Amino acid sequence: MDVVTQLQRQFVEYTTSLYREGYLDDQFTQLQKLQDDCSPDFVAEVVSLYFEDSEKLLNNLETALRQDIVDYKQVDAHVHQFKGSSSSIGAQRVKNVCVVFRNYCDAQNLEGCMLCLQQAKTEFIVVRNKLEALFNLEQQITQAGGSIPMMA
Amino acid sequence: MECYEDDVPHVLAVDDNLVDRKLVERLLKSSSCRVTTAENGMRALEYLGLRDNNQQSGFNGKGSKVNMIITDYCMPGMTGYELLQKIKESSFFKEVPVVIMSSENIPTRINECLEKGAETFMLKPLKLADVKKLRHQLTKCEN
Numbered sequence: 001m002d003v004v005t006q007l008q009r010q011f012v013e014y015t016t017s018l019y020r021e022g023y024l025d026d027q028f029t030q031l032q033k034l035q036d037d038c039s040p041d042f043v044a045e046v047v048s049l050y051f052e053d054s055e056k057l058l059n060n061l062e063t064a065l066r067q068d069i070v071d072y073k074q075v076d077a078h079v080h081q082f083k084g085s086s087s088s089i090g091a092q093r094v095k096n097v098c099v100v101f102r103n104y105c106d107a108q109n110l111e112g113c114m115l116c117l118q119q120a121k122t123e124f125i126v127v128r129n130k131l132e133a134l135f136n137l138e139q140q141i142t143q144a145g146g147s148i149p150m151m152a
Numbered sequence: 153m154e155c156y157e158d159d160v161p162h163v164l165a166v167d168d169n170l171v172d173r174k175l176v177e178r179l180l181k182s183s184s185c186r187v188t189t190a191e192n193g194m195r196a197l198e199y200l201g202l203r204d205n206n207q208q209s210g211f212n213g214k215g216s217k218v219n220m221i222i223t224d225y226c227m228p229g230m231t232g233y234e235l236l237q238k239i240k241e242s243s244f245f246k247e248v249p250v251v252i253m254s255s256e257n258i259p260t261r262i263n264e265c266l267e268k269g270a271e272t273f274m275l276k277p278l279k280l281a282d283v284k285k286l287r288h289q290l291t292k293c294e295n
Contacts, residue, residue: 027277034178034280042178050171080226084255085171088277 004146011137012149018134023127028090029151047131050089054124057082061117065110075113076105082120093123161290162186166196166223166235167253172276176222176253179278183287188218193230193238196223202242218248220271220290225254225261233265240269251286253278 001009018024035042057078064075083098097120104112138148163185167173173189180187190196197203200218221239225232232252239245249271254261262273271289274282 027279030277030279031175034175034182036182039178039182046171046174046178049174053170077228080255081169084169084276087255088169088171088175090277 004141004144007137007141007144008146008149011134011141012151014134014137015151018130022092023130024090025092026090027088031089032151044135047089047135050085050091051128053085054082054094057085058117058121058124061120065113065117070108070110070113072105072108072113076102079105091124091127094120094127097123160184160186161219161287162188162217164188164190164196164199164218164221166190166193166221166227166232168192168224168227172224176278179280179283180222180287182280183283185220185287185290192227193223193232193235196221196235197238200239200242200245202238202245218245220249220251220286221245222251222253222274222286224276225252225265226256233261233268236265236268236270249290 019028031043031046061075061078061082064071064078079098079101083095083102086092086094086098097116101113101116101120104116141148161184163180165173165176165180165187167176167189168191173191177187177189188199190199194203221235223232223235227235232254236250236252239248239250246269250269251272251274252265252270253274253276255276257275265273272286274286
């Protein structure tokens with residue numbers, strides 16, 4: 001098996017596992033459908049925006065939850081944003097944590113919120129690592145002269 | 153409804169979420185629309201020339217007409233519903249179709265928007281099929 005075929009196989013297996021393990025959902029496939037010759041880097045661009053934006057949101061959440069008097073409306077607003085963008089790029093696990101997080105905001109449960117913040121951070125870091133690994137594989141395939149397999 | 157400049161509809165997309173703004177822009181562009189984005193209701197009204205209830209011609213500096221407005225519901229300062237209201241109050245823009253998007257499927261919210269004259273309500277995250285359907289509706293162009 002030549003290098004390109006090997007890499008392509010790896011790519012397909014890795015992508016499949018990301019969906020199977022719930023890190024990504026169908027919305028990520030939607031993003032890939034929007035990438036074409038006119039917008040060849042669309043997925044990388046929007047995911048990059050997501051990474052940057054999420055870091056800011058996580059910092060804001062950290063700050064908001066460490067106030068002497070927590071403004072749960074503000075916390076909820078940040079979580080709403082984070083849930084929205086996570087949902088839009090297909091980061092399913094992150095989105096799911098945000099759903100629980102919002103419930104704790106409604107209940108004004110500080111402990112629950114702190115727990116969710118930690119979980120959100122963890123899930124975000126994991127999906128970021130996974131997506132970076134995926135983009136890395138894509139790059140390797142392209143550099144070896146191959147094409148990125150289309151996932152159904 | 154007038155035909156489009158250069159045969160391509162011009163859509164104003166309003167959303168305070170950066171990622172969603174990029175996504176809706178790409179979705180619309182891939183459906184052959186020209187897109188202008190705004191990060192909140194105020195900016196959208198400014199673009200339309202409706203700030204301070206200024207009922208002027210509504211053309212921005214470049215004189216670009218808007219054929220559709222798509223807006224998020226939950227935005228700070230002015231909600232998508234409030235933006236919809238202002239647009240419907242404008243003699244110049246009230247015929248422009250306004251689409252409301254939201255990540256939350258709340259029937260009372262949806263009905264409220266439709267009753268105010270929203271063209272349709274779309275659930276986020278937006279998909280290519282949703283926007284294609286919308287684009288199809290927009291191609292009904294009357295002279």
